[in-house]
Amino acid sequence: MESCAPLPQPLRRSWFVVYTRPRWEKKIDESLKQQGIISYCPLRMIQSKWADRRKMVALPLFSSYVFVCINPREELKVRQTHGVINFVYYMGKLATIKDEIIEEIKSSLFLFPDAQVINLAELAVGTRVKIEHGIMQDKEGHVLRNELHHIIVVIDSLNCVLTAKVPATNLRIVN
Secondary structure: OOOOOOOOHHHEEEEEEEEOOOOOOHHHHHHHHHHHOOOOOOOOEEEEEEOEEEEEEEEOOOOOOOEEEEEEEHHHHOOOOOEEEEEEOOOOOOOOEOOOOOHHHHHHHHHHHOOOOOOOOHHOOOOOEEOOOOOOOOOOEEEEEEEEEEEEEOOOOOOOOOOEEHHHHHHEEOO
16 A cells, blocks of 8 residues: 655645545545545445355445545546545544554554444434344343443343443444
8 A cells, every 4th residue: 555655835735534425435445546536435344144145345444434645736636536425524624634544543453453433423322222242132122321341231032121331332222
């Protein structure tokens, strides 16, 4: 993978975040690379199952986001790429990402290819969830308490209340 190496000030490249159309992350990443732009769409590997088979598929780690390493001259090229909605802004300026953060994401995905991003704010008290891994796999319940890295889930099957302390990564929100 190409690095986002520092260049002289007017041509210095930095990492930025691009907001994309839903489910266009991989297409946009490929399109940007074909244009000679350094881009990175972190992918996680998950096993998907259909009625007749199982298959490993690569899904974007961050929905609707792709990272680009560009200089100011390349900004317009990125904006004009089909499927790109806009850059992400922070306090009125393009949101920059440090090289170290990109490297952390890459190394984390190398070590844990099935990693996922969970917004703990979405796991509010009362949220209905399904446990996807572990001894309580496929059981449903609701969030009783949200702790730092574990969620206390009330499992309401079996005509009794059973609580389990479950890592947030093992939960999926149920509609």
